[in-house]
Amino acid sequence: MDYKSDPNKIGKWERFFKWVNGEDSIDSVWEKEMRSKITGKRKKRRKTIEDTIERINSYSKKIYIILSVFITVVYIGILLYTVYELPEHGNPLNPANNEVSQRYIEHGVEETGALNIVSAMILDYRAFDTFGETVVLFTAVICVAILLRRTDEDKTDLEQDSFKSDRGDILKFAARLVFPIVVLYGIYVIINGHISPGGGFAGGTIIGAGLILYSAAFGDEKIKSILNYKSITVTTVSCLLIYFFSKGYSFFTGGNHIESVIPKGTPGNILSGGLILPLNICVGIVVACTMYGFYSYFTKGDI
Amino acid sequence: MIKLLTINHFEAAAVILFGIGFMNMLLQDNLIKKFIGLNIMDTAIYLYLVSYGYIEGHMAPIAEAGKAALAEEFINPVPSGLVLTGIVVSVSVTAFSLALIQRLYKKYGTLSFDEVLRKLRSGEANTYDSDS
Amino acid sequence: MILTHNIAHNIPFISIFLAMFAGIITPLVNSGRKSCFIHKTTTVIIGILSLLLLLHVDYNQERFTFLMGHFPSPWGNELKAGPMEAVLAVAFSVVMFLTVTGGQYMIEKDVPEKKQNLYFVMLNLLFGSMLALIYTNDIFTGYVFIEINTICSCAIIMSKDTGNGILSTIRYLIMSILGSGLILFAIALLYTLTGQLLFPQLKSGILQLINTDDYMFPMTITAGIFTLGIAVKSALFPFHTMLPGAYDAATPSSSGILSGLVLKSYIIFLIKVYYCVFTIEYLREIKITNLIFFLGVCGMILGSVMALKERRIRRMLAYSSVAQIGYIYMGLGLGTSIGATAAMLHIVAHAVTKSMLFVCTGRMKDISLAGEADHCLRGIGHKAPVSAIGFTIGALSIIGIPLLAGFASKLYLALASFYSPFKMAVSLIMLAVSMVLNAMYFIPPIVDIWRPLSEKDANYRIEPEIRPAFITAVVIFIAVNIFVGTCYEIIFDIFEVGIALMR
Numbered sequence: 026m027d028y029k030s031d032p033n034k035i036g037k038w039e040r041f042f043k044w045v046n047g048e049d050s051i052d053s054v055w056e057k058e059m060r061s062k063i064t065g066k067r068k069k070r071r072k073t074i075e076d077t078i079e080r081i082n083s084y085s086k087k088i089y090i091i092l093s094v095f096i097t098v099v100y101i102g103i104l105l106y107t108v109y110e111l112p113e114h115g116n117p118l119n120p121a122n123n124e125v126s127q128r129y130i131e132h133g134v135e136e137t138g139a140l141n142i143v144s145a146m147i148l149d150y151r152a153f154d155t156f157g158e159t160v161v162l163f164t165a166v167i168c169v170a171i172l173l174r175r176t177d178e179d180k181t182d183l184e185q186d187s188f189k190s191d192r193g194d195i196l197k198f199a200a201r202l203v204f205p206i207v208v209l210y211g212i213y214v215i216i217n218g219h220i221s222p223g224g225g226f227a228g229g230t231i232i233g234a235g236l237i238l239y240s241a242a243f244g245d246e247k248i249k250s251i252l253n254y255k256s257i258t259v260t261t262v263s264c265l266l267i268y269f270f271s272k273g274y275s276f277f278t279g280g281n282h283i284e285s286v287i288p289k290g291t292p293g294n295i296l297s298g299g300l301i302l303p304l305n306i307c308v309g310i311v312v313a314c315t316m317y318g319f320y321s322y323f324t325k326g327d328i
Numbered sequence: 329m330i331k332l333l334t335i336n337h338f339e340a341a342a343v344i345l346f347g348i349g350f351m352n353m354l355l356q357d358n359l360i361k362k363f364i365g366l367n368i369m370d371t372a373i374y375l376y377l378v379s380y381g382y383i384e385g386h387m388a389p390i391a392e393a394g395k396a397a398l399a400e401e402f403i404n405p406v407p408s409g410l411v412l413t414g415i416v417v418s419v420s421v422t423a424f425s426l427a428l429i430q431r432l433y434k435k436y437g438t439l440s441f442d443e444v445l446r447k448l449r450s451g452e453a454n455t456y457d458s459d460s
Numbered sequence: 461m462i463l464t465h466n467i468a469h470n471i472p473f474i475s476i477f478l479a480m481f482a483g484i485i486t487p488l489v490n491s492g493r494k495s496c497f498i499h500k501t502t503t504v505i506i507g508i509l510s511l512l513l514l515l516h517v518d519y520n521q522e523r524f525t526f527l528m529g530h531f532p533s534p535w536g537n538e539l540k541a542g543p544m545e546a547v548l549a550v551a552f553s554v555v556m557f558l559t560v561t562g563g564q565y566m567i568e569k570d571v572p573e574k575k576q577n578l579y580f581v582m583l584n585l586l587f588g589s590m591l592a593l594i595y596t597n598d599i600f601t602g603y604v605f606i607e608i609n610t611i612c613s614c615a616i617i618m619s620k621d622t623g624n625g626i627l628s629t630i631r632y633l634i635m636s637i638l639g640s641g642l643i644l645f646a647i648a649l650l651y652t653l654t655g656q657l658l659f660p661q662l663k664s665g666i667l668q669l670i671n672t673d674d675y676m677f678p679m680t681i682t683a684g685i686f687t688l689g690i691a692v693k694s695a696l697f698p699f700h701t702m703l704p705g706a707y708d709a710a711t712p713s714s715s716g717i718l719s720g721l722v723l724k725s726y727i728i729f730l731i732k733v734y735y736c737v738f739t740i741e742y743l744r745e746i747k748i749t750n751l752i753f754f755l756g757v758c759g760m761i762l763g764s765v766m767a768l769k770e771r772r773i774r775r776m777l778a779y780s781s782v783a784q785i786g787y788i789y790m791g792l793g794l795g796t797s798i799g800a801t802a803a804m805l806h807i808v809a810h811a812v813t814k815s816m817l818f819v820c821t822g823r824m825k826d827i828s829l830a831g832e833a834d835h836c837l838r839g840i841g842h843k844a845p846v847s848a849i850g851f852t853i854g855a856l857s858i859i860g861i862p863l864l865a866g867f868a869s870k871l872y873l874a875l876a877s878f879y880s881p882f883k884m885a886v887s888l889i890m891l892a893v894s895m896v897l898n899a900m901y902f903i904p905p906i907v908d909i910w911r912p913l914s915e916k917d918a919n920y921r922i923e924p925e926i927r928p929a930f931i932t933a934v935v936i937f938i939a940v941n942i943f944v945g946t947c948y949e950i951i952f953d954i955f956e957v958g959i960a961l962m963r
Binding site: 373 | 600604607610614624627629634637638641644645652657
């Protein structure tokens with residue numbers, strides 16, 4: 026068995042040992058041979074294979090469509106039957122209207138000091154959820170920054186589609202008129218979050234919309250002196266930290282059964298509701314910064 | 329059947345909307361439409377939740393100062409709170425997915441899922457050939 | 461201030477908040493190295509605290525509640541911790557720390573320099589939300605943190621910023637949103653049926669409904685939708701399509717964390733809901749356990765078959781993860797406490813093993829210049845012995861060689877199958893078949909790695925720099941793996957107590 030003279034005639038085992046030992050000569054000859062065989066066949070078959078693939082693809086696409094329609098219809102059917110079996114809509118005797126919602130409504134005012142019971146629920150009774158929710162927003166804006174924030178290399182890109190401030194006069198005039206009102210309304214909604222409908226999320230969105238309007242009307246040169254990447258990051262982070270520490274304090278005292286020292290105030294006053302007012306303000310600022318951040322990342326790739 | 333149409337009609341509508349969103353997600357090729365489908369799904373769940381929080385003839389849960397609030401006067405506040413949380417989550421996810429799509433569009437110049445997949449595959453096949 | 465309460469009971473709350481705090485302040489830090497340092501320090505502190513908690517709860521054999529606020533159970537949020545949660549927190553911290561340490565220089569290379577601190581923000585928040593999923597006692601808090609988990613895991617996939625990476629992220633995101641939509645629907649249905657959101661009250665509400673035989677059909681559907689949602693998120697067999705692309709495109713640390721920890725955190729939440737809310741007897745009655753047993757077994761076999769067909773090593777590891785997820789669901793689907801305990805042990809064993817495999821593979825790929833070609837790893841064991849040893853031990857552990865982590869969990873899965881007579885034969889046969897399949901796809905790469913380096917291949921290799929951090933991480937990984945593989949009885953006992961306390 027002289028494989029060196031005729032590499033095609035060696036035994037399987039020998040070839041295996043050679044392969045394991047990494048001796049290249051045999052391997053490469055064998056590989057070359059196999060590869061030429063394969064590419065020859067491949068060229069011949071390529072056309073027919075492509076045809077077949079196309080046909081299979083069109084069939085599988087049809088099957089996929091039929092299957093997904095079928096699954097959806099079955100799914101809707103099952104869920105409709107489930108809904109049919111569920112308790113009646115609008116009935117006060119439903120299982121959901123139990124002692125939990127009763128205590129929120131009847132003792133919410135004295136236990137939290139807030140008249141808006143939904144605010145009391147999300148910022149006091151179930152505040153951990155809301156903390157998670159604020160963190161979700163923060164996460165989203167960081168993700169958008171990772172994806173869309175331009176680095177120094179593609180700053181030339183920025184020059185091409187940069188946001189110049191040559192907007193129409195009507196837009197500028199209207200923005201000058203509307204912007205203060207929008208922001209004022211947003212602040213009102215945030216500050217009255219615990220005594221009337223509203224709160225940090227709603228008010229923050231309104232302020233964010235105002236900032237977007239201002240930026241769209243006057244271009245980014247003007248707004249950049251106040252709202253740039255650094256200031257927005259610092260504001261968001263510090264508001265989140267205030268939220269974090271105040272709620273951390275209340276969770277810590279609650280978990281260890283210590284009386285909290287924060288006064289509840291008279292229900293109905295602006296300065297009432299314990300931690301709810303500062304938390305609403307923090308949430309509002311975070312949401313406003315986030316909304317403005319989304320807008321400017323999507324349009325300009327930077328704040 | 330009659331109960332579905334007359335009493336639980338909000339919930340039935342929510343379930344059907346959920347199905348529409350689901351089908352949109354499965355069948356749309358355009359990525360933005362796919363994500364709109366997912367959004368419809370989420371919104372359907374919020375409709376479901378809010379409609380179960382409602383109690384016939386009761387008010388929104390804002391108490392009056394100096395007056396004892398009674399559970400018989402107000403709707404259930406819990407679903408409203410849950411929906412608030414859900415909406416914020418859905419906004420975040422939507423923003424994130426739109427940013428991803430914008431990034432993908434800048435790289436491949438198309439919004440079609442199949443087209444991107446095809447371009448990616450052919451690109452990969454090229455590197456493979458030059459490799460071996 | 462006098463603490464009337466036990467100080468150790470604050471640890472779950474402190475660990476979650478510490479991770480979140482690190483995540484919130486990291487955007488202010490400009491350099492990637494400093495943020496990595498913050499992340500690693502946080503992880504170490506949380507690991508030590510969790511270890512203390514473990515010693516405390518294991519000594520007292522207790523499972524305690526921690527109020528998140530001033531309002532007790534049906535009104536406010538709560539955390540709950542027992543031996544099981546403590547072990548998981550320790551394991552997660554260890555794996556997280558080692559994966560990041562081992563892959564740190566690859567993160568520095570793969571992630572654009574200006575965005576490295578944001579990458580670590582995501583890692584911190586991801587860690588915090590996984591801890592919250594482990595400790596939570598409230599189903600809606602679970603949902604919120606599942607969403608944080610989703611966004612953060614997508615962010616760490618795409619941070620490498622290639623076209624492939626972004627497409628994989630979109631796929632991952634679509635599947636994840638679908639899963640969380642289903643979970644939210646299930647939570648909404650549960651709320652309409654019981655009017656509760658916390659585990660203990662949900663449980664008593666469901667038991668009451670079962671006793672009065674009301675709303676049984678909606679309840680079945682609810683359990684089904686919830687299981688489906690978690691199955692979609694944790695890539696159980698027919699929903700696994702998002703994994704291979706994502707793990708292939710991400711930086712090795714991300715892949716290791718995603719495969720080792722993130723998927724597991726959803727399953728842990730599922731187990732908690734199964735035992736603390738629906739009760740396993742009810743799930744057995746409505747045959748949900750049979751469904752997940754079936755899907756798990758399918759995943760075990762078909763995942764391995766797909767891995768066998770795959771030639772690119774990271775995609776192969778992804779399919780292997782699909783198979784391992786199948787093992788976990790199989791254990792859970794047995795419908796007994798011992799089955800769930802074995803599944804928990806497999807969660808730990810797989811987390812320890814797969815993260816090491818991803819980190820080592822990343823290192824070996826780094827040294828090889830041959831890209832994705834088949835021969836890219838040939839003979840690399842002589843250039844990078846530490847990563848090759850790590851890969852070999854990891855692969856042997858997944859196959860199930862004694863003294864390694866994978867062996868212990870598979871042994872217990874086999875033992876657990878004796879307690880459910882109807883599923884015994886199927887699970888034993890499938891365990892054996894899948895073990896053979898595992899060996900079939902892991903042996904060729906091992907042989908390939910340890911072959912003598914030929915001259916032609918040597919041109920494709922670069923002389924590696926010595927990375928002390930990487931070597932330390934792999935050595936500790938191997939030590940942990942052997943620890944889990946030899947002292948598995950201790951961990952198993954803790955899990956058993958933990959599951960018994962949950963019921």
